[in-house]
Amino acid sequence: MEDDKGLQSQLRWAFEDFEVAIAGDREEAIAHLRRFEPGVVLLDLGLPPDPGGVTEGMATLTEILSLSPDTKIVVVTGDNDRANAVRAIGLGAYDFYQKPVDPQLLGLIIDRAYRVHELERDNRRFSRIEDKMPLNGIIATSPQMLKVCRTVEKVAPTNATTLLLGASGTGKERFARALHDLSQRAKGKMIAINCAAIPANLLESELFGYEKGAFTGATQTTPGKIEYADGGTLFLDEIGDLPLELQAKLLRFLQERVVERVGGRKEIPVDVRIVCATHQDLSTHISDGRFREDLYYRISELVINIPPLRDRDGDALVLATVFLDRFAKEMGRNIKGFDEQARRAIETHHWPGNVRELESRVKRAVILSDSINVSAEDLELEEVDFEDAPFNLKQVREEVERKAIRRALSHCKDNISDTATLLGITRPTLYNLMEKYQLKP
Template structure:
């Protein structure tokens, strides 16, 4: 038997409420009725509905304010029932404009309500339930999201290195997600149930790094009023992630090397050594080989840390992932957004793909999050992201680069519009499938069914 569409009715609809519910149920709706907002919040926390119907009769200004987060977090469209006199209340009118897909003035027209609720359900399915090729074709690894070939290589490397227990060195520019990669390795390893302990070596004062990593005994130095367990010992059985390892002072590099070789540590002020079973992951945004050549980093420590390697590419090298990531962060921070905001304008998406992203994923996250709060329209524009056309490119572009950029943009847009069906995209662009495949290869866009790619020739 086909599942009925689920409708949540909030409020009191008058003496004929039971008749309204009965008739709507005969039209195929499964209905839950609650009379107050707090009960509706509780219900929505554990149940999924297809549409919402709210009666605004006699709601105070405070109750209308409480209604906003309820509607925003429900992930469905709502319709309101009101009395004609309530349209004179500016607070009610503001709530209607911001929160509801439609409203109906009583007396209730059941046929119209049923029609509008079906529209609301269809809009929910379009917005949240129907598969988006950009997202379903994407891959992910502990919040690392992407469909670009370079990221699929990263995900494959993460899965391989996670299966063994050797040290891993993670390289990449600032903001590319090196800690996320480290967490992904830990989560896929046999140590996943044990602690994951991150330490940012560049954020610790040099006078405290040794105590932070190795711990100290009570009275070991002035101010050591009690014993302290270091981060290495705290990670026992699990994974220690040393971020910005290139900033570790030379004198402490000796101690870290000794720990890696002997698997023992000695707290400051202690006489005995402690055996610690820890897997070490490390990362930096600087060129460690250059640091070794300049004498700023020990060569023996570098080789101890750099047994296995994971290189995280900058965002500018995975252009096709930018829209996927923007939508991922939009969904992640959806409860913070302005009620009016529904997504990104096409112009914003184009400029995001053209922008150089010097701050990588961190910058993209911050720009999207800020735009979601500040935008007062339905679609986020370039100005909301701080990406006007004059600042979209930070470096001079040659004619050849401009042609390639426009060509790749046209390919991506046509493939996305045609749900990654190669033949349909080729027809739209006025080229043969052979030509389209050649262009896809030129711009590193792979075919579905070949390896781990994301396109189909149907």
């Protein structure tokens, strides 16, 4: 926005890498704003009918932000007019620049503003992804995780005993909850018990309950977790840590579907669906004699492998953005997203602690960050050297396009129209890209 025709021409050439729209007054500027929805607006505060003052410029600034609050506005002020520049920043402008114009310096300011706009736009898009997830409580966009989600949808309506395998922090309990919520037992209880967290001498009574007087301190008859889950789902987490002496009793329950409380003789029928989970290699436990083979076959009627975070294409950044948005709201922090180094660090980190580690780092970063964008340093991750990355632009662009199309096809269950809409392209363009990258639904 500039009313000086000569300066208009000069600025157009200064921003040859951008699509440029020029306006000389507020009415024309608002028309361009509605038409082009620009990421950045360069606004001269001295506009007609008040070219010698800032009244019209400030009014235009306010109107632009009311119509497009995400647009970054860089105000241009006269020399030695710092007070009005500060006032404009207070009204919501992103930055200011004082005349006379240095195209190179102004170009750097505009470029930085546009990068921030892009980052915030991507972060908002990622944060909205949570509402479009395939399973309630599961944040997944990668082909690997979407495949797991489809498996859960197929398995959930059955009563098959299901074994969830995955490293610590991959979300096994979340998937157990999804299995319960999508089943015909959703109105019943889901009872969870961690076999590794309870001492072996107490675990039996926790699972099967006990009769009054069964042992010292048993002052009343108490049902076990299995009975409490009657009509619902019992989730046995870390089943690999179940003591051998209890494995035989659990096997009998799985076969007969009756329990005997500790110190009791009465068989109590229980209707419950069993879901188990472990991060351990049960085949090794079987070879070592630490896990019964017959029990393994009982609990693994259906096995679902949950991949670690490092093997989920693109999920780390999506999860991080959702966590950041959630924690920023909870703590009342004005944090918009991640800067470029943080995004790159998130994508390249190995994540040995999986989703749990990612969530912890993001929460800590939201607390400690002094900027509106979280940095790699805030996340306590090493910054990635962009020079060391394989950045042939054509190669990178093609790889990104290929991955995006694969992810979109998986997300839309191979529906071409929905995939094109999700990618923001036409169906013919999508067909051409699929042919180019030899992709098939």
